Amino acid sequence: MDTSRAQHAPGGTAPASRVGFRQALAFWFKLGFIGFGGPAGQISIMHQELVENRRWISERRFLHALNYCMVLPGPEAQQLATYIGWLMHRTWGGVAAGALFVLPSLLILIGLSWVYIAFGDVPLVAGLFYGIKPAVTAIVLHAAHRIGSRALKNGWLWSIAAASFVAIFALGVPFPAIVAAAALAGFAGGRIAPRHFTAGGAHGKAGRSFGPALIDDDTPTPPHARFRWSGLARVLLAGALLWSVPMAVLTLTRGWDDTLTQMGWFFTKAALLTFGGAYAVLPYVFQGAVEHYGWLSAVQMIDGLALGETTPGPLIMVVAFVGFVGGYLKSLFGAQALFLAGAAAAALVTWFTFLPSFLFILAGGPLVESTHGDLKFTAPLTAITAAVVGVILNLALFFGYHVLWPQGFAGHFDWTSALIAIGAAVALFRYKRNVIHVIAACAVIGLAAKMLLP
Known part of the structure; x- marks a missing residue:
């Protein structure tokens, strides 16, 4: 150069x-x-x-x-x-x-998950999480607003978002079915009214130069990054083996209905549904991990999301918390190896969640490098993103229900949690505060409230 x-x-x-x-x-x-x-x-x-x-x-x-x-x-x-x-x-x-990118977050979350599940009843820890829960509700609501303001650019997309909200909130439609329906709507809408379904170019075109780079605009694609059918076949074969061998070992040694086997299968499906970021797949993870399998409770899921927000790495690493709590509470390796069971489950779900990401890059990268023009969202993906907004709004309402009415609607309304949630929302929406700062402040307020209030 x-x-x-x-x-x-x-x-x-x-x-x-x-x-x-x-x-x-x-x-x-x-x-x-x-x-x-x-x-x-x-x-x-x-x-x-x-x-x-x-x-x-x-x-x-x-x-x-x-x-x-x-x-x-x-x-x-x-x-x-x-x-x-x-x-x-x-x-x-x-x-x-x-x-x-993932490993430090996994190790940190395993440690935090163990502290949470083993010492969560200690007044200090319980007080901190009392303040964190309403903060998480505000954070999820803010995520719906942030994604919606970017994705819902016209009435068509607003209608898809509203329909997805009604489907999951009132009808209990599974998240994968909502994604499939949104994709079909986007495919049809892209043909009927294409200008309403072209939300691509989210990051725009490069308009600045910071000087010459090692991999510059005109740097030829290196030989290993050029597309070859043989290379694609090797990546797909390696991916198939890396997925099927662990699944086969789990099925043969522990059975298909075992918790670890079902975690591997469930989080493989979850990995393929994370269009729109981690908040988009959280409703699906919630439906499966909390409502269907019972690996953890709704309150524990909220706490896990808070831990995920405060650690480095992708937010989808909250799946490691789900795996740890599920493995720990199910005593997969016996009562004397609870931590080992939790750590093994956390590592396993991380493997199955992130394996497809590596395959998408290693298999698709050579195709992408064959052209340096800007890629755009397709119409189905635009519609999926719109549907995600409605799904995330439902998640925020669900979290709010469990935080503000801890014993259900028949129980008391938690005014302290409501005030903390309002304060967190003001900090996020009005003052654009950092999420970690909001969680930290709410944790301190929650601890003080638990110590001072009866």
Whole structure:
């Protein structure tokens, strides 16, 4: 690369002529511990570090990869890290980048889940979570507003959102059926009124340059990233083995109806339904983990979401909490190995949740690299995103019900929790405060309320 171009770059420094695997590994490891703020925050960190500061990849190539990740089910920030790691250092680079994005969060959540389930009745811990629960209700409501303001651009999409809300709230329609119906509506709407179903280009086109980059706009696609049918076949075969072998071992050794086997099967399906981010799939996880399988309670699910919000990594890592609590409470390995059962279940559900994300990148990356034009959301995906808004609103109402009426409508209304929820909503909507700050403040208020109020 001609480093003389660096004189036109901000700061006048040239990008590295090459980035070694260990150097990249150190960055991905660091990212796993500082990736707070949800996908927006994580993508912002990667952009600042990789595009602006280190200049490992150009703005246009970065956004090209991001637009592809945005149309996939799964955590887009983790998939983006996998994509860039794969582009720079082949398959192992992608696997390392994606795994290190998740691993710190998994280990932290296993530790926090154990503290929660083992010491949750201790007054200090109970008081903190008393304040956190109403904060989570406000956070989910804010997520519905945030996604809705971006996705619901016309009456057609508002109608799909309203229909999805009625379907899940009043009729109890399963989340996968809502996704399928929304996709069909989007397919039909894209033909009848295409201009109402073109919500693509969410991240726009690259309009800025931060100077020459190691992977620049005109850098040829490296040989390993070029599409080959043989390469696609190898990735698909490896993915099939990585999924089917663990499932076969679980089925043969523990049986199909065993908790671990059902967790593997359930979270495989969940991984393919995460269009629109983690909040979109939470209703499905709730329906399955709480209502169908009974792995944890509704209140525990709310607490798990709060823990997921306060740890680095993708929010969908809340599935690790679900797995830990389910494995722990079901005593899968006996009463003397409760922590081991929880940790094994958390690791297992993480494996089945994230495996498809790696396959989407390693299989689809070469196709994406064959063109550097901007990708756009299809009409079905636009409709799915609209439906997700209605589903998330239902989730917020459900959480609110369990927080404000702990014993059901026949019991008392919790005015303290209501005031905490209102305060959290004002902080999020009016003052745009950081989610972690809101949770921390509400936890302290909840603890104080438990100590001072009868």
